[in-house]
Amino acid sequence: MTKILGLGHSHIVAVAKGCYELQHERFQLGGAPLVSRFLYLYDPALTPTLDEESGASRLNPRLREIFDDERPDGVVLSVGGNEHIALSVTQPKERFDFILGSEPELELEPGAQVLTEAAVRETLREKMSPTLATIAAIRNETAAPIVCLEPPPPLPNSRILECPQEFFRKSFDSRKLSGEVFRYKMWRAQSALYREVCARADIFFAAVPAEFIEAPGVLADIARGADASHANALFGRRMIQTAAALVEPLLANGRR
Amino acid sequence: MKTHPYSKRPDYALWRRAVADVAPGEIDPMVEAPFRLGVREKVATAGSCFAQHIGGYLKSSGCNYLVAEPPHAFISEQAAQALNYGLYTARYGNIYTSRQLLQLFERAYGRFAPVENHWREGDACVIDPFRPQIQPGGFNSARELDYDRERHFEAVRRAFETLDVFVFTLGLTELWRSREDGAAFPLCPGVAGGDYSPERHEFINLGVDDIVADMTAFVERLRAVNPGARVILTVSPVPLVATAEPRHVMMSTMYSKSALRVACDLLSRSLGHVAYFPSYEIVAGGYAPTDYFAPDRRSVTQAGVAHVMRVFERHFIKRNAAGEALRGALRALAPVRAAPPEDPVAAAMRLMCDEEALSLERVEAPSVAASQAEAEPAPQNESGEESAAQEPLANEPEREADPADPQNHRLVD
Numbered sequence: 001m002t003k004i005l006g007l008g009h010s011h012i013v014a015v016a017k018g019c020y021e022l023q024h025e026r027f028q029l030g031g032a033p034l035v036s037r038f039l040y041l042y043d044p045a046l047t048p049t050l051d052e053e054s055g056a057s058r059l060n061p062r063l064r065e066i067f068d069d070e071r072p073d074g075v076v077l078s079v080g081g082n083e084h085i086a087l088s089v090t091q092p093k094e095r096f097d098f099i100l101g102s103e104p105e106l107e108l109e110p111g112a113q114v115l116t117e118a119a120v121r122e123t124l125r126e127k128m129s130p131t132l133a134t135i136a137a138i139r140n141e142t143a144a145p146i147v148c149l150e151p152p153p154p155l156p157n158s159r160i161l162e163c164p165q166e167f168f169r170k171s172f173d174s175r176k177l178s179g180e181v182f183r184y185k186m187w188r189a190q191s192a193l194y195r196e197v198c199a200r201a202d203i204f205f206a207a208v209p210a211e212f213i214e215a216p217g218v219l220a221d222i223a224r225g226a227d228a229s230h231a232n233a234l235f236g237r238r239m240i241q242t243a244a245a246l247v248e249p250l251l252a253n254g255r256r
Numbered sequence: 257m258k259t260h261p262y263s264k265r266p267d268y269a270l271w272r273r274a275v276a277d278v279a280p281g282e283i284d285p286m287v288e289a290p291f292r293l294g295v296r297e298k299v300a301t302a303g304s305c306f307a308q309h310i311g312g313y314l315k316s317s318g319c320n321y322l323v324a325e326p327p328h329a330f331i332s333e334q335a336a337q338a339l340n341y342g343l344y345t346a347r348y349g350n351i352y353t354s355r356q357l358l359q360l361f362e363r364a365y366g367r368f369a370p371v372e373n374h375w376r377e378g379d380a381c382v383i384d385p386f387r388p389q390i391q392p393g394g395f396n397s398a399r400e401l402d403y404d405r406e407r408h409f410e411a412v413r414r415a416f417e418t419l420d421v422f423v424f425t426l427g428l429t430e431l432w433r434s435r436e437d438g439a440a441f442p443l444c445p446g447v448a449g450g451d452y453s454p455e456r457h458e459f460i461n462l463g464v465d466d467i468v469a470d471m472t473a474f475v476e477r478l479r480a481v482n483p484g485a486r487v488i489l490t491v492s493p494v495p496l497v498a499t500a501e502p503r504h505v506m507m508s509t510m511y512s513k514s515a516l517r518v519a520c521d522l523l524s525r526s527l528g529h530v531a532y533f534p535s536y537e538i539v540a541g542g543y544a545p546t547d548y549f550a551p552d553r554r555s556v557t558q559a560g561v562a563h564v565m566r567v568f569e570r571h572f573i574k575r576n577a578a579g580e581a582l583r584g585a586l587r588a589l590a591p592v593r594a595a596p597p598e599d600p601v602a603a604a605m606r607l608m609c610d611e612e613a614l615s616l617e618r619v620e621a622p623s624v625a626a627s628q629a630e631a632e633p634a635p636q637n638e639s640g641e642e643s644a645a646q647e648p649l650a651n652e653p654e655r656e657a658d659p660a661d662p663q664n665h666r667l668v669d
Contacts, residue, residue, distance in 0.1 A: 100396075101397065104399065114400070114404075115328055115330065115331065116396070116400055118392070119328070119336075119339055122332070122338050125335070
């Protein structure tokens, strides 16, 4: 059997569901049936995720034990991933937008202050520092191939309006809601930071397949979960398949 | 006893009483400032790197430090610092020369648009030739730079039009400019962006007359948009990091600082609303009993900066009980603003994850037995990991799930 260990926050749920579906179908990885275990990193038994006493560079001792016990052949991560939503679902009083360097043709919101992409990225980086540090710490814990799964793109505003309680404890002013193109750009900016940490730490990055992104940059209807920020098992299944394709050559060559 | 012009000079005019007999750290070359800063008066700063010390002091001492280009509310404090917000009154980076300062004014008011306005570094990086280090990594496109620059110029105009006092630290006389239109660059093209070309760029070393002309023109323009503006000039004691003149860098440093110092003297004598403050004399005059340079002989030590700011405070800060109370309140407020009780993003993350965590409990994982029954025989590798692969992995997600789910470098000369 080929063991994978999945770790993450809320998006890991859809991934786990998709993975289990594949296991039911006797999915093979590295020439052997896939088995998996998924850990939810907000589990009180596993928090704080980073061992703060050792300078925040090592995982929680319980997580380290799990790595030692499981000795996984591969690791999939869906750590964090909602930071872009938290930062972009509504606009501050003075609305802002930015030019996405990789897709500069995307529209800018009329009247919004245009910030630099670097300002957005560096702010995201600060907010994502626990996520990015966790990914780096996981890399330090295992020599197994690791795949970081790109979180799903934003869901459409209509979903947010259907489920505002997911984001707001009180009622909110829908006029403050950000545009979908803007939210898509924030997601892309977030993904750039994942890619950066992956490149530094020898971690594969599994991008969301294009067919799961529909205009103007939201999660495709077929991949949406039940709420306004998460994907479904189909998405998780496809991400596991993408991750498997990335690590398959290594596993086939005996790097376990 | 005969009398002569020196016989009744005050202590400050006599070397022994003003320097030789003064305790270390107490030498004070300033006699009387022509004006003082009230607690409500808005103070703006610009200049070479030493100006950062002055800005830092003004902020921490509770003065009304003018920030005309604050970061957008979205930008985090750490990101704002990385992107050089707050370093000066506006995000212009270091302004080393009088020519740069005058040029900034002209550009901000649309009177000069340099031909060499963008430096492209590959496909996805554009450097601002006039603020080459303002944004680590540069701008992602010329369009992004143009948006940022437009906003920056708005801030510069707002600063010039609303400041009460402008503190400008002159640092250099050497500069590189465009042969085409004379645009002055803060750094030689090729150093922090752009490509140096002898056909397009030339070196000049400003003389005293140039500096006086530049600064006179600047002050005239400043007072045209802000008739009450006053100016404090000072000369950075930080030596040149390199010279383009065919001579020793120490000689070039001495020339530059001398020319700047003479120009300041001429300006402060001829313009009533311009004062001179002796940073250079305190640190680099060579007369202080304490060495105020770090081992690299360029960086000014904390003790040197503290000495400079003590003298500045003594002569330029207006003191009275009401003003001190207000300054004290401003100082006390600063750390409170910097430490919000809870990070809203972290809170939002937790909020969004609550429901999803619950759903993990409802996921049905394949049983180990089912997996094993359905599995093909697993190949065994050399280290015998096949047996380890038989360990249960997918039977514990429920146990692990729980419903109780709760970043320059700074600019330097």
